[in-house]
Amino acid sequence: MFSFFKRFKGSKESDTAADESLAAQDGAAPEAEAAPVAPAEPIEPIEPTAPPVPPVATTIIEPQPEPPDAMLDTVEIVPPPVQDAGAKRSWLTRLKSGLAKTSSNLTGIFVGTKIDEDLYEELETALLMSDAGVEATEFLLEALREKVRGERLTAPLQVKTALRTLLVELLKPLEKSLMLGRAQPLVMMIAGVNGAGKTTSIGKLAKHLQSFDQSVLLAAGDTFRAAAREQLAVWGQRNNVTVVAQESGDPAAVIFDAVGAARARKIDVMMADTAGRLPTQLHLMEELRKVKRVIGKAQDGAPHEVLLVIDANTGQNALTQVKAFDDALGLTGLIVTKLDGTAKGGILAAIARQRPIPVYFIGVGEKVEDLQPFSAEEFSDALLGG
Numbered sequence: 001m002f003s004f005f006k007r008f009k010g011s012k013e014s015d016t017a018a019d020e021s022l023a024a025q026d027g028a029a030p031e032a033e034a035a036p037v038a039p040a041e042p043i044e045p046i047e048p049t050a051p052p053v054p055p056v057a058t059t060i061i062e063p064q065p066e067p068p069d070a071m072l073d074t075v076e077i078v079p080p081p082v083q084d085a086g087a088k089r090s091w092l093t094r095l096k097s098g099l100a101k102t103s104s105n106l107t108g109i110f111v112g113t114k115i116d117e118d119l120y121e122e123l124e125t126a127l128l129m130s131d132a133g134v135e136a137t138e139f140l141l142e143a144l145r146e147k148v149r150g151e152r153l154t155a156p157l158q159v160k161t162a163l164r165t166l167l168v169e170l171l172k173p174l175e176k177s178l179m180l181g182r183a184q185p186l187v188m189m190i191a192g193v194n195g196a197g198k199t200t201s202i203g204k205l206a207k208h209l210q211s212f213d214q215s216v217l218l219a220a221g222d223t224f225r226a227a228a229r230e231q232l233a234v235w236g237q238r239n240n241v242t243v244v245a246q247e248s249g250d251p252a253a254v255i256f257d258a259v260g261a262a263r264a265r266k267i268d269v270m271m272a273d274t275a276g277r278l279p280t281q282l283h284l285m286e287e288l289r290k291v292k293r294v295i296g297k298a299q300d301g302a303p304h305e306v307l308l309v310i311d312a313n314t315g316q317n318a319l320t321q322v323k324a325f326d327d328a329l330g331l332t333g334l335i336v337t338k339l340d341g342t343a344k345g346g347i348l349a350a351i352a353r354q355r356p357i358p359v360y361f362i363g364v365g366e367k368v369e370d371l372q373p374f375s376a377e378e379f380s381d382a383l384l385g386g
Contacts, residue, residue: 015205060244060261063308079202091372096382098364101129105181105343107385110160112256113146119159130383131315132190132348136353140166149269153230164384170349176358178305178333178373180214185262185270187295189255190335191288191325194276194307197337201309202240202271203235204371205335208361210239214268219258220245222275232273251275251287252294272303292329306359306361309335316345333360336374340364 096103107124113119120141127137140163147162180186182343192198199222206216218236220243222228226265229245236243242265244258255272262270274291277284295303308325310318318336325331334357339345359374 023352029184030330033083071352073095078193087369092378092382094364094370095362095372095378096341096344096385099345099379099382100346101341101343103385105129105154105382106383107160109178110156113156115154115159117216119156125236127346129343131140131344132346133316133319133349133350133353136170136346136349139353140170158208161285164284164380167349167380167383168376170352171379173356174334174348174352174359175374175376176333178360180209180212180269181302183299183304185217185259185267186304187259187299187301188269188271188305188307189274189295189303189328189329190307190309191274192276193265193278193311193321196276196309197363198276198309199231199235199273199368201337201361201371202232202237202273204234204363204368205361206239206241206271208370208371209269210241215266216241217258217262217265217267217270218243218257219270219272220252221255221272222247223247223251224252224275228273228275246345250288252291254296255291256294259295259302263299279328281378285324285328289328305332306330307333309333309337312336312339312342312344315347316350318347319350319354322351322357326355332358333358335359335369335371337360337363340370345379348379 020198036233037100038114047276105121107121108259109119109126123144124137126142128134132140143166144159144163147166148159151158151162153162190198190202202218206218209216213347216239218232218241219228220232222232223246226247232242233245235241242261244254244261246254251274258270258272261267272291272295274288277288279285292306308322308331310321313317314321322331322334336348336359339362351357351359361371362379363371363372
């Protein structure tokens with residue numbers, strides 16, 4: 001059910017005019033006949049200077065009829081237990097290709113060398129250049145030295161395998177599945193800075209969720225950029241998904257209406273786009289907090305997921321964004337985009353060490369299938385050329 005707020009403003013203005021008449025005194029004779037008095041002209045009603053401003057109408061972009069009512073299913077997990085072998089190989093190939101710039105600096109260290117201090121120094125440089133960060137780099141190198149000594153490793157390839165094991169252990173806490181079916185609708189709030197690929201990621205994620213028979217509704221919470229609304233509408237048409245939008249107005253009100261629409265239609269997942277902003281824009285960060293509070297009023301327990309979309313190419317700036325948005329909103333997950341062609345793939349190690357928020361999805365291209373669930377082992381293999 002949509003919430004439309006109307007204010008009725010009425011004002012009554014009554015102007016009274018006192019009519020005075022001359023009355024003859026008792027017993028006094030009139031001196032002369034009184035002249036007839038002309039009737040008073042009717043007073044024109046005063047028009048208000050400006051009519052009240054009507055509320056902004058919410059636009060419902062519906063490329064499909066309303067989905068039939070459906071009972072809540074049991075909890076589902078993304079990704080599915082069985083994945084097409086050909087699609088899996090294709091994804092791994094794209095992932096390795098995307099991280100080739102990062103892995104080239106790491107894999108070359110273990111070719112034709114010996115295990116000495118120079119090896120560790122080269123490895124330290126390579127990790128720092130990949131934006132793994134000082135803390136994660138020192139952690140990995142210290143653990144690697146202990147592993148080499150403890151297991152008496154003598155071959156460079158053995159050291160590389162040991163590093164892969166340590167990297168998987170570091171990244172494993174980020175590997176978490178997105179749980180579906182916990183609520184109807186499952187409300188997801190999506191945030192991020194401008195240019196991180198937020199709206200595109202929402203469109204791709206909508207298609208991904210539909211493959212699990214999840215009905216989806218999108219809310220165009222970026223009410224300031226017409227291009228953002230249009231882009232989301234295009235994804236809605238492409239995926240046959242309803243989009244709730246306004247040309248202008250309060251983003252919280254748009255998303256509030258969208259939650260009501262999703263509840264009325266028994267939609268499985270409602271994803272709310274928000275306007276891009278920098279963590280340093282404090283007034284815009286406060287607006288995000290307001291949006292989250294309003295979503296909670298629209299549905300108890302919502303939003304169930306607060307996701308941040310980050311661009312891997314921004315390196316350590318991405319870590320700064322994660323910390324700031326997490327402090328403001330309490331993030332539940334990340335979507336890491338633009339890993340294709342980046343030399344800064346080590347940023348996930350920095351996130352794992354300093355702010356281990358689950359990475360639900362990573363993207364290595366523009367196509368829908370280029371957004372896939374994160375796997376610590378797959379990512380480590382691609383990073384180290386495994």
